[in-house]
Amino acid sequence: MSKYSLKYLSQKLNVSVSTVSKALNGYSDINSKTKERIIKLAKDLNFIPNSQASFLRTRKTKLIGIIVPFISHPFFSNIINGIVTSAEKKGYLTIVLKSKDSCDREKILVEKLLSQNVDGIFISLTQETNRLDYLENIKNEGVVLVQIDKISKIVKSSKVVINDQESAYIATKHLIKNGCKKILHYRGSLISQVSIDRFLGYKKALEDHDINYDPKLVVVLNKMTDKQGFETTSNFISKKIDFDGIFAISDYTAVGAIECLKKNNFNVPNDVKVVGFNNWPFSDKLSPSLSTLDQPGELMGNMSFKLFLKEIRSRKNKTNFSFEKKIFKTKLVVRESSF
Amino acid sequence: MSKYSLKYLSQKLNVSVSTVSKALNGYSDINSKTKERIIKLAKDLNFIPNSQASFLRTRKTKLIGIIVPFISHPFFSNIINGIVTSAEKKGYLTIVLKSKDSCDREKILVEKLLSQNVDGIFISLTQETNRLDYLENIKNEGVVLVQIDKISKIVKSSKVVINDQESAYIATKHLIKNGCKKILHYRGSLISQVSIDRFLGYKKALEDHDINYDPKLVVVLNKMTDKQGFETTSNFISKKIDFDGIFAISDYTAVGAIECLKKNNFNVPNDVKVVGFNNWPFSDKLSPSLSTLDQPGELMGNMSFKLFLKEIRSRKNKTNFSFEKKIFKTKLVVRESSF
DNA sequence: CTGAAAGCGCTTACAG
DNA sequence: CTGAAAGCGCTTACAG
Secondary structure: OOOOOHHHHHHHHOOOHHHHHHHHOOOOOOOHHHHHHHHHHHHHHOOOOOHHHHHHHHOOOOEEEEEEOOOOOHHHHHHHHHHHHHHHHOOOEEEEEEOOOOHHHHHHHHHHHHHOOOOEEEEOOOOOOOOOHHHHHHHHOOOEEEEEOOOOOOOOOEEEEEOHHHHHHHHHHHHHHOOOOOEEEEEOOOOOHHHHHHHHHHHHHHHHOOOOOOHHHEEEOOOOOHHHHHHHHHHHHHOOOOOOEEEEOOHHHHHHHHHHHHHOOOOOOOOOEEEOOEOOOOOOOEOOOOEEEEOOHHHHHHHHHHHHHHHHHHHHOOOOOOOOEEEEOOEEEOOHHHO | OOOOOHHHHHHHHOOOHHHHHHHHOOOOOOOHHHHHHHHHHHHHHOOOOOHHHHHHHHOOOOEEEEEEOOOOOHHHHHHHHHHHHHHHHOOOEEEEEEOOOOHHHHHHHHHHHHHOOOOEEEEOOOOOOOOOHHHHHHHHOOOEEEEEOOOOOOOOOEEEEEOHHHHHHHHHHHHHHOOOOOEEEEEOOOOOHHHHHHHHHHHHHHHHOOOOOOHHHEEEOOOOOHHHHHHHHHHHHHOOOOOOEEEEOOHHHHHHHHHHHHHOOOOOOOOOEEEOOEOOOOOOOEOOOOEEEEOOHHHHHHHHHHHHHHHHHHHHOOOOOOOOEEEEOOEEEOOHHHO
């Protein structure tokens, strides 16, 4: 921390602490000469005011926290990037934390952020989040809550999501239009909203195109890894279950699936067409290049911060505020794996 | 922030604020019955002590900051991940910031972190960092500085790096051993230490194997993108400069180079062999799969935090402390692009 | 074992 | 325009 304090400056210049504080904070009722002297000394000493002390009065830390399931992850690191960028522009600093997809950890992390008196908490829930007390607690503490992508339908707050159901519908329809009749769906957990919505979109697309929904073709994955994609596909092949398309909930699993298919001498896309989800760096550079749904992670991060700021400001000005849910559209990127 | 305070608890229980504070902080000189009552109430109310207020006494925020050039980046997000994980285990929270490879921004961000009274700053310098005053300032403020990967040789602090020169030597030697005689090198900025060391390794490998170093074969890239890799390669081709190998400073540029080569009907690896740097997710899944140097980003992050903690503790215990430089070894991963 | 008091570094309502 | 004073919520040395 800074070696200096308002008191130190005030003694150096023979003025009061109050005067120094006001000068530094741009109050108008200060003699401009005095003000200049103070500001000059502060600059010369490289004086940095103690933000913890000022918090005690202002009640604002200008600190926000974000909890995501994983950090080393193309989509989540894009979200983080979006939030950090927007936040920094407005003078906020961002604490980053990861839940490792564990609900228990998530609860603990929320408490840690609250104890740091962050002004807002941004969260992308774990796949297994099944209790909402600690989310409600955030709001009870007077801290702004913003949910991103992996949200809870029940907990009220600002939300930023994508059109999951529609995206899945579009992807599945694309496969159908290109001749697929037996489409596997690799989905996420049964309680994750994102996963539920994508499944519903998949199912609806089948129904709308007169294809019977067959639950045996849907697999719940607990990890979004290429390994799981590989093994799941391998399972289908060894069970001799017939299929001609795969809609996977993430690019990783799609890539694992394609590896397995190649190894078993299936041609992608001729024998089996594959669509992933995320549009990760390099998804376009694979052979075959991967069809996928492009998710605007960074923009979602930007928007999350915008909604946060809106809520903070409406509180400050005591104006009306109602929670918004911003829905970003994904884009189906058709590449070699499905066409 | 918490709706309650020590004062509130103390009034509820008819004890003093001091007693509540001691009970909650595990002091031994408290009647165990009293202690129990206090802890129970705190738990029931979900009481969270105000960390800003306690900072004013303890001088510890348990906050650290990290500045990297980019967040949405496989290597840097691995480093962030490693730091956040280690930090959280020891009760530290991590503020994440990105410099966008701008030295001016870097300076501002350092000041922001200092004003938050972080206990330590972790930094991976920009490619253009050419002034060191604000790094020295970190130490002057009594804040621990740890430099990671992109370091300054001059500024003293704990450092975590890889064996850049040796890595480049190994990669270049590998190309030579596999028959390459005219090896392009796509490097980073002229003042980045990482970039300098890798260049030196490249050059030394050539010399040790009786290949004349030709400056025309070395290109300074200012952005590590596939686009730059593509364009640079395209340039060599159109200038009809003969080459049979490329050692690129990042996987992105290597991938761009390969795309360009393919497009111009060069066979990789038969006509040109390529080695990248980073080992990114999916580098193994490309066609041809990419030879590269594997960098243990997460472990480097873990180690950085370890060095930070060591310095913090030695200060607390007033024991001797000297800066360490931990050098991680990369691993040459040979894949189709060079073999 | 308990509590009164000082003080960390700020901000701000108020007096002059 | 300037400054004395109170107070934010803690911790801790000290007295009893």
